[in-house]
Amino acid sequence: MTPSSTAWPMRRWVTLLALAEAIVLGAALLGGAIALTNLSDARTRLLDQTGPQLLQANALATALVNQETGIRGYLLTQRQDFLEPYRTGLAQQNQAAAELRRLGATPTTPPGRDLDAVLAAADTWRGAALTPTAPTPAQAEQSKTLFDTVRARLADQTAHLEAARAGGRADLTSASNLLTWMLIAIAVVIAVAFVLLFVGLRRAVVGPIQQLAAAVRDAAARDLRRPVTGTGPREVRQLATDVDTMRRRILEEVAELEQAHAQLETRTHALERSNSDLEQFAYVASHDLQEPLRKVTSFCQLLEKRYSDKLDERGEQYIGFAVDGAKRMQVLINDLLAFSRVGRRGGQPVETDTSALVTAATANLDSIITDTGAHITVADDLPPVRGEVSLLTAVFQNLIGNALKFRSEQPPHVTVAAERDGEEWVFSVTDNGIGIDPQYAERIFVIFQRLHGRGDYPGTGIGLAMCRKIVEHHGGRIWLDTDVSEGTCFRFTLPALPASEQPDAADEEQDAA
Structure with missing residues (x-):
């Protein structure tokens, strides 16, 4: 048994190297996918939940401050127009609270419990500040004390959300670092695999393929009739055989195309002569057809003029039919000529x-x-x-x-x-x-x-x-x-x-x- 028969074919070596590379690369890609998922989750929590929640919490605080401003002005002046900031702030509060609920501040979550505490304190404050009776200085002082409680709840909510945002940033940084390291690992794996493939297959594949490419270029540039042969592994030799088969097929198709081109030129010249003859025929036919029609029309009208006293009503009707038919034939011929000349004769x-x-x-x-x-x-x-x-x-x-x-x-x-x-x-x-x-x-x-x-x-x-x-x-x-x-x-x-x-x-x- 010869060494060449016991050696692995190139396809088996390539398959083995590709399998090893696929396993290592697949593991690296899996780690990269996990890191990318963590990064996406951290970014989503920070940008789509924690950040917007903090913005809405600030909007809620602003709305409550506007309410407190309006109520304090009302308590001091007892004028209803001072309650306008209160009404505007109440609408802004409801909108901010609804947005916080939509962003995940449910009663079972820490942001939801903070929101419930703020809203409960605000309700207590509003219930004490807005009473049916006339406002008193003591009532204004009590309103200020209760709103300090609201401020404290708002401060707690903001602190918790700031802490959540800081945690989200930390998670995002950690996920980003993990993704960076995984990308570096993937790049290293690809580089090592490339080096192994380059070194392992250079002698067995690149050299014979370069020789085959040179033979193909020589045949294409100088003489397509020159045979293409290959050396090296069995696959390269088979590729050389396929290229030579393609070369012979191209030669056959080129010969057929040259023959078809010659036939096409012959038919094109014949078609040009036919079109020229057809145009000349149409021109002559239009004149030759219209001349008899004009004579028929003229003589029918002459008959009607000279012998009108000798023709009965039916005879005049027959002459009218003949004249009308000749005129319609003239119109039809002119229309057909115009239709046939569209796209063939005309201006630029x-x-x-x-x-x-x-x-x-x-x-x-x-x-x-x-x-x-x-x-x-x-x-x-x-x-x-x-x-x-x-x-x-x-x-x-x-x-x-x-x-x-x-x-x-x-x-x-x-x-x-x-x-x-x-x-x-x-x-x-x-x-x-x-x-x-x-x-x-x-x-x-x-x-x-x-x-x-x-x-x-x-x-x-x-x-x-x-x-x-x-x-x-x-x-x-x-x-x-x-x-x-x-x-x-x-x-x-x-x-x-x-x-x-x-x-x-x-x-x-x-x-x-």
Whole structure:
């Protein structure tokens, strides 16, 4: 049997040393925990009980002195207004006594017995000082004698609490010293264990690991295809084998990534060509589709004009249907083109004031606002944001336009506001219209989804879908607030400007000037 086969493996030595260290360290930590518990208990007694009790005892003494001052003035002058300090002191006494009870001054404890003695002496003094009959000099002298007894009880209470505080400080100092020594012992144990581990494992572990690390660095820096080998204990050799296996796997994954990158570049170029062709197709298709529609509309109107005397009511109705269908097809094509171009064509994002966006949107809706008698309320604190002006204006215009379109019998009242929520602004557009059933809260944002027939309300069903696409293009989200009881409330978010980009008050005042 060879020595290498009878020797302990590195794992067994490490386990033995770790076990011995864990036992010693566990004992030290247990002692430290006990010392820390004693320190915490002593601190709690001193800071949360004895100290506050002493403060309340002083407050009680002050309250009794105020009472004695008021009663002495009353006995000397027989004026009721001199009893005001007495009443105030009595309230302070009750409050201080209640606090002392809460802090542990119960009748079964020394602080509680001291408190009972003080309160009993105070009751005796008050009973003798405040009598139904007119006060006399003898009564004033008796009151002074009885209050001296109260002072003595207060002095006893204060002395006992001072002694308790001194004892608490001594306990706290003792616990602190014990904790200090335990921490020193723990530090010594850790240092000794570290030295033993360092000396015992340096030859068996550190040297082979350093050789292995050098081989790994050489392979990573020079040639990843160079094999990694190890020497020394069985565990280090196994680690070298695992590292070499990982090296080979990395080589395989790098080759796969290079192949995938080449495919991705090919598909990216193909996608760019496809997008370019799609944009060109959309442009050409829009013109090619709209030209026949314009001809259909023009010739139908020409037929109606020239042959109106030869057409009956049904014929004129058919021509009206054809013209209306062609016009709706033109609107639908324009809306689809606008929807498809969101995020692909447009201006550069710039910092803009949302108040100006709302003003532009309401100006575009000026005729319908006038016709419906609508009232638009815009909050004064709308914030600046970063985005494409035309797209964000379209969001406000669509939401306000829907509020005017789906109005109730009352004149429309639309409110635009915003509030800060963390790193984003939450905008709201609220109206008093016919409202939306909460079950359709998601359906209304799907393209071509309509909740009403075309005969009831005009439109193509693309507006809210476009709003969602624009808001998400700017890094926000939009939803229907289903908690509103009457009318409709749409909310959407936009990222807030960084603090460095927000104008300060001085700049705003200068701009205003």
